[in-house]
Amino acid sequence: MGRVYVAGVGLTKIGEHWDKGLEQLMVEAALKALDDSGLSRVNSIYVGNMAGEFLQEQAHLGAMIAEDLGMVGTPAYRVEAANASGAAAIHAGAMEVASGKADAVLVVGGEKLSDGVIEEVSSALMMGERQEYEGFMGADFYSINALLYKLYMRRYGVKDDLIAVFSMLSHKHAKGVAHAQYPFEVSLERILSSPYISEPLRRLEVSGVGDGAAAIVLIGEELKPKIKTPKTELYISSATDFMTPFEREDPLRFQSLGVAVNRVLDEAGVDRGDVDLVEIHDATSIMAAISLESSGFAEPGESGRLAMRGEFDLGGRLPCNTFGGLKARGNPFGATGVYQVAELHLQLTGRAGKNQVDSPRVGVAQSLGGVGATAIVTVLKAI
Amino acid sequence: MGRVYVAGVGLTKIGEHWDKGLEQLMVEAALKALDDSGLSRVNSIYVGNMAGEFLQEQAHLGAMIAEDLGMVGTPAYRVEAANASGAAAIHAGAMEVASGKADAVLVVGGEKLSDGVIEEVSSALMMGERQEYEGFMGADFYSINALLYKLYMRRYGVKDDLIAVFSMLSHKHAKGVAHAQYPFEVSLERILSSPYISEPLRRLEVSGVGDGAAAIVLIGEELKPKIKTPKTELYISSATDFMTPFEREDPLRFQSLGVAVNRVLDEAGVDRGDVDLVEIHDATSIMAAISLESSGFAEPGESGRLAMRGEFDLGGRLPCNTFGGLKARGNPFGATGVYQVAELHLQLTGRAGKNQVDSPRVGVAQSLGGVGATAIVTVLKAI
Numbered sequence: 001m002g003r004v005y006v007a008g009v010g011l012t013k014i015g016e017h018w019d020k021g022l023e024q025l026m027v028e029a030a031l032k033a034l035d036d037s038g039l040s041r042v043n044s045i046y047v048g049n050m051a052g053e054f055l056q057e058q059a060h061l062g063a064m065i066a067e068d069l070g071m072v073g074t075p076a077y078r079v080e081a082a083n084a085s086g087a088a089a090i091h092a093g094a095m096e097v098a099s100g101k102a103d104a105v106l107v108v109g110g111e112k113l114s115d116g117v118i119e120e121v122s123s124a125l126m127m128g129e130r131q132e133y134e135g136f137m138g139a140d141f142y143s144i145n146a147l148l149y150k151l152y153m154r155r156y157g158v159k160d161d162l163i164a165v166f167s168m169l170s171h172k173h174a175k176g177v178a179h180a181q182y183p184f185e186v187s188l189e190r191i192l193s194s195p196y197i198s199e200p201l202r203r204l205e206v207s208g209v210g211d212g213a214a215a216i217v218l219i220g221e222e223l224k225p226k227i228k229t230p231k232t233e234l235y236i237s238s239a240t241d242f243m244t245p246f247e248r249e250d251p252l253r254f255q256s257l258g259v260a261v262n263r264v265l266d267e268a269g270v271d272r273g274d275v276d277l278v279e280i281h282d283a284t285s286i287m288a289a290i291s292l293e294s295s296g297f298a299e300p301g302e303s304g305r306l307a308m309r310g311e312f313d314l315g316g317r318l319p320c321n322t323f324g325g326l327k328a329r330g331n332p333f334g335a336t337g338v339y340q341v342a343e344l345h346l347q348l349t350g351r352a353g354k355n356q357v358d359s360p361r362v363g364v365a366q367s368l369g370g371v372g373a374t375a376i377v378t379v380l381k382a383i
Numbered sequence: 384m385g386r387v388y389v390a391g392v393g394l395t396k397i398g399e400h401w402d403k404g405l406e407q408l409m410v411e412a413a414l415k416a417l418d419d420s421g422l423s424r425v426n427s428i429y430v431g432n433m434a435g436e437f438l439q440e441q442a443h444l445g446a447m448i449a450e451d452l453g454m455v456g457t458p459a460y461r462v463e464a465a466n467a468s469g470a471a472a473i474h475a476g477a478m479e480v481a482s483g484k485a486d487a488v489l490v491v492g493g494e495k496l497s498d499g500v501i502e503e504v505s506s507a508l509m510m511g512e513r514q515e516y517e518g519f520m521g522a523d524f525y526s527i528n529a530l531l532y533k534l535y536m537r538r539y540g541v542k543d544d545l546i547a548v549f550s551m552l553s554h555k556h557a558k559g560v561a562h563a564q565y566p567f568e569v570s571l572e573r574i575l576s577s578p579y580i581s582e583p584l585r586r587l588e589v590s591g592v593g594d595g596a597a598a599i600v601l602i603g604e605e606l607k608p609k610i611k612t613p614k615t616e617l618y619i620s621s622a623t624d625f626m627t628p629f630e631r632e633d634p635l636r637f638q639s640l641g642v643a644v645n646r647v648l649d650e651a652g653v654d655r656g657d658v659d660l661v662e663i664h665d666a667t668s669i670m671a672a673i674s675l676e677s678s679g680f681a682e683p684g685e686s687g688r689l690a691m692r693g694e695f696d697l698g699g700r701l702p703c704n705t706f707g708g709l710k711a712r713g714n715p716f717g718a719t720g721v722y723q724v725a726e727l728h729l730q731l732t733g734r735a736g737k738n739q740v741d742s743p744r745v746g747v748a749q750s751l752g753g754v755g756a757t758a759i760v761t762v763l764k765a766i
Contacts, residue, residue: 073624076623081460088461242450370443
């Protein structure tokens with residue numbers, strides 16, 4: 001398998017972009033990433049997008065983006081794995097580089113959620129679960145999360161503050177971040193006094209609805225010495241699990257994530273102790289807690305206490321969601337996995353500005369589709 | 384780049400499957416393909432599907448199919464490139480095998496169109512074109528095809544019979560085919576007396592609406608000697624073009640297809656003269672004609688005359704759509720590209736029954752997304 005490197009990243013600010021369409025956001029991110037890499041052409045384009053067919057009635061985003069970028073002719077595809085679509089597009093792009101067929105691949109993740117009213121966005125999100133089972137039962141993404149939340153509190157004897165702390169953490173890191181949707185701090189008290197959206201899950205424990213796009217350029221061994229841009233090495237692996245958490249051996253463990261983390265660390269030849277920072281999929285506070293525990297970065301039931309102690313802060317033992325995570329940087333579904341990897345890349349190349357972690361060598365990004373039915377995990381290494 | 388082989392295929396009959404859901408069709412095809420390959424496990428699953436989010440409000444088909452197959456844990460993704468989604472899934476799966484990361488990959492293409500009324504299916508198909516441009520203008524997939532049809536007749540001075548002949552050809556080959564949606568012959572007179580759906584394009588020149596799924600198993604060099612199933616070697620390449628034919632240098636030439644065919648023949652080390660049979664994307668009769676000409680298997684404006692002379696018949700110079708093509712075998716959008724490759728595999732391994740072409744060594748499948756905006760071309764070689 002050939003080696004794969006990240007050679008450029010581009011981000012748009014996440015927000016309600018009433019003046020831009022889905023394509024425009026993706027083009028903006030893609031051009032920034034190409035510019036960052038110094039390349040003007042790639043062999044292939046991979047687009048990560050979850051809900052465009054439902055919200056924009058637009059498929060075929062690969063060919064559209066190729067045309068929009070002035071790269072008519074370039075092979076282009078869309079990859080989808082629900083909320084992990086961006087990471088899935090990175091995976092597919094990385095495979096083409098690793099195979100040697102491509103020497104440079106552009107991966108763009110984008111989502112335009114403000115085109116839909118909130119019920120439509122919630123329906124779009126629900127497409128990541130089983131419509132004919134959970135949907136038919138009236139259970140949506142948030143109610144499934146609420147059930148996990150309750151079970152977690154009961155099993156581990158913790159209160160909601162030890163779960164909600166992850167939303168506070170992400171907001172703390174998003175403060176002043178140019179591309180974040182909510183670049184400000186939110187106190188734990190404020191989070192815990194926000195209304196329930198599905199008891200005991202509160203509104204401020206859930207990532208918001210925003211538009212955004214992120215892009216990365218992947219290159220292979222041959223191009224590596226030829227371009228001077230800062231680079232990182234990329235490893236990516238994934239696994240699936242039962243769609244419905246309540247059919248799993250343990251609903252409070254994302255086994256997909258555990259498997260994928262083990263697999264990718266093994267491929268990258270690093271141990272958990274070597275990991276300097278981690279991006280976790282905090283679509284909800286409870287998913288953040290379960291993610292850290294499922295991947296072995298905290299003991300079961302312990303992650304909240306570690307967060308309270310500051311272990312996941314920028315200066316802590318394992319900085320987590322250093323630009324605000326899904327909660328505060330924002331979560332445009334199909335773009336999120338690409339934002340995560342782009343952010344790791346900025347950290348590992350020392351370009352994270354005021355959010356810079358001290359000389360990190362290894363970063364991990366965890367992207368989840370549905371409530372953990374798909375886990376795609378990326379390791380970036382400084383080189 | 385590692386070599387990639389097809390080691391098993393599975394097909395469902397295409398039709399209106401009121402008693403089966405999208406997943407069930409895909410599971411049926413997948414189990415048949417696994418059975419044909421003799422494998423019970425694969426490293427990854429790639430799903431090709433175009434319109435599930437729109438018609439079934441269901442994304443995340445990768446993880447769902449993994450679970451349905453009893454392969455919980457296996458990495459799984461969906462790939463989409465409009466009507467070429469099945470071929471796009473094959474491409475992604477092939478890249479993972481070629482990279483050496485996977486030694487066995489399952490590719491399943493599926494689409495359930497009878498869940499929607501005809502207007503919804505037409506809207507779903509339109510998602511392969513630009514909604515904000517062509518859609519906004521009131522031009523749908525069929526009217527764009529009708530415009531090409533008119534232009535073709537005018538430029539080359541041919542009448543509609545030399546275009547409609549491709550629908551007759553596909554029906555001739557579909558006769559008695561177990562998995563075909565319309566396994567019977569239709570005369571040219573009948574086709575040319577059917578009502579217009581967008582003048583001059585007639586109802587019987589357009590592929591129907593059907594449900595179906597097809598699957599193939601791809602393996603790498605390491606597994607090849609270990610399993611005894613009939614195998615073929617696979618090469619795949621693709622290209623894009625402007626979404627709208629009327630922005631292209633020549634609307635009557637699918638440049639994407641020309642580029643992709645040249646590229647994949649080059650990779651496979653074969654000339655056009657070595658090609659023994661071809662599967663073309665006859666979503667409409669006019670697309671069939673343009674496809675054969677764009678890929679260099681006929682001179683511009685000449686393909687209809689060659690078809691009339693029997694050159695594309697089962698016993699002809701270059702047998703085309705040997706199981707009925709999109710028109711008569713059927714066209715469940717995201718499954719179609721997988722049907723094509725599966726059918727080539729049956730031919731090249733001598734298992735095509737009464738449709739068997741005489742000892743073919745090289746087959747080509749052309750899959751198009753939109754009206755040629757994406758072209759993904761596969762070469763299968765007998766081994």
